[in-house]
Structures are given as C-alpha cells and as structure tokens.
Amino acid sequence: MAEFSHIKEDRVHMVDIGEKSEVRRTATARGRIHLRDTTLLAIREGAVVKGNVLATARIAATLAVKDTPRLIPMCHTIPISSISVDFSEETGCIEAIVKVSSVGRTGVEMEALTGVSVALLTIWDMVKSAEKDEQGQYPCTRITGIEVTEKRKG
Template sequence: MAEFTHIQNDRAHMVDITGKADVTREAIASGRIYLREETLRAILEGTAVKGNVLATARVAATLAVKDTSRLIPMCHPIPLGSITIDFAEGDGYIEATAAVKSYGKTGVEMEALTGVSTALLTVWDMVKSAEKDEDGQYPVTRISDIRVVEKRKGQ
C-alpha cells in the first residue's frame, strides 16, 4: 500500500469574485463507464432491472449540477442558464457528456464535472447487480477519463 504524507493547511476560503463582471460561460465535461456487453445491451434495449438507466442518470446529473456549490465547499453558487446531459455508446463503454452554461462571475467547470461524475455513478448504481461476478466483485466495471473537454468565456 502506498504511503501518504499528511498535509495540514488550515487556510480555506472561497476566492473573492465580487469585482468580476458577469460574463457568459460554458464548460463541457465527459467521462466513461466501462460495462459488460450484456449490461450495455440491457441499457440500450431498456431492459435493465431498475428501469431506464440513462433517463435516470440524466435527471441525477442535472440535479447534481444544480447542487455543485452545496457538494463542493469552495464552489460559488452561480446562476445556471442551461444544462445538457448526453450519452454515447462506445466499444465496451458509455460516455456521458455534460454541457453547462452560466452568466456569472466564475466558470462552470466544476458543475460540468459534477454532472458527469453523478451521471456515471448513477449508471453504476442502476446496473451493479448485473455487473458483479460470483464473488460480488466488479471485474469489468470502471469509471475513467473524467475531464473538462472545453471551456468558453464571453461568447
């Protein structure tokens, strides 16, 4: 097991953005969840045991984007203009993409990342019974490649 050095830093505060002008901002984030072929087929055919996986993940992601400042302590609450959550099928995975628009003083990268992460976690939760092996482990299932694809300001 890796050793970690404890870091103590008692200084924590939100960055002061009061002097910044309101500007249109957009961020796009994406990530992937790798699943068994049978599970992917059940999601796409709408036969997953817990229901419509992608519709549920889309709603969960939207709620998470709206709650980002409550979930991540140093994020500012910001006005949201638009939230779009999309899914695409890949070779052995589903990719989630979150596009978030705002008109405020700070960017929306954390909101987009929170949306993608929550979408992928919701997919996992809804199909976990199909993903477990006989020992209750997840040999195929993994979430990866969560990243900011693009951010724009003032357009």
C-alpha cells in the first residue's frame, strides 16, 4: 500500500478560475443502489415506513448539489442554473441520474456526483430497516457505479 506521509498539508489550495470566461456547463452523473426485491416492491408500492423514498431522495440530491462547495473544500461556489434528478428501477437496483447546469467559470461534475451520492445514501437510510438481516448487517445492500456519464462545455 502506498504511503502519503511525504505530502505536505500546506500544499492545499483552491484553483484560480478568475481568468476563465463564463460558459454554459452541464454534467450528468449516475449511480446505483442494490436492494432486496422485497424492498424494491415496498418502494414501488409506497409502503416504506419512513415515507416516499424517491421524493425524499430527490430533495436530498437537490440540496446536496447546492451544498457541494460546503461539503468538498476545494470546490468553487458556482451559480446553479438547473438540477434534474431522475430514478429508474433496474433488475435488483435503483439507478439515480442527476444532471446539473450552470453558467460559470468551472464545471459542475462534482455537483452532479454529490447529488447522486446523497440520493443513493438517502435511499439507503430510508430503507435500512428492511435491508438489515438478523444480525443487523446489510448483506444485499450496496452502492455501485457512481460516475460522470457526460460533461459539456459551451
């Protein structure tokens, strides 16, 4: 395993984007949460104890996109033009897709990735009681495939 002890802590800084021109930028990210079939059915039927899972995850993703610079220290605060959060059910999982747009000097891929991550974590939180086994573990639940699927500038 690699050692990082040679990296100095004082070499942390925010990149200067002041000379860059403002351009329309978009990014789309996605990820999946794998769940038990019974949990997926409960989400579809609106029978989850904590309430509407996907509506809550949509709100959480939107808030996370807006809070990205507060959560990730070297991200710039940028004007967000639009956020879309969509979900689709696939075999054994739910896929979250977040698209973010801005007119600014830096990209929005970190905002899209943060939105997806928090959407999936929110789903996990909302269904964790249904996902636990007898020992309180999560043998079927996992988050996978978080990635930027598209990034556009101009």
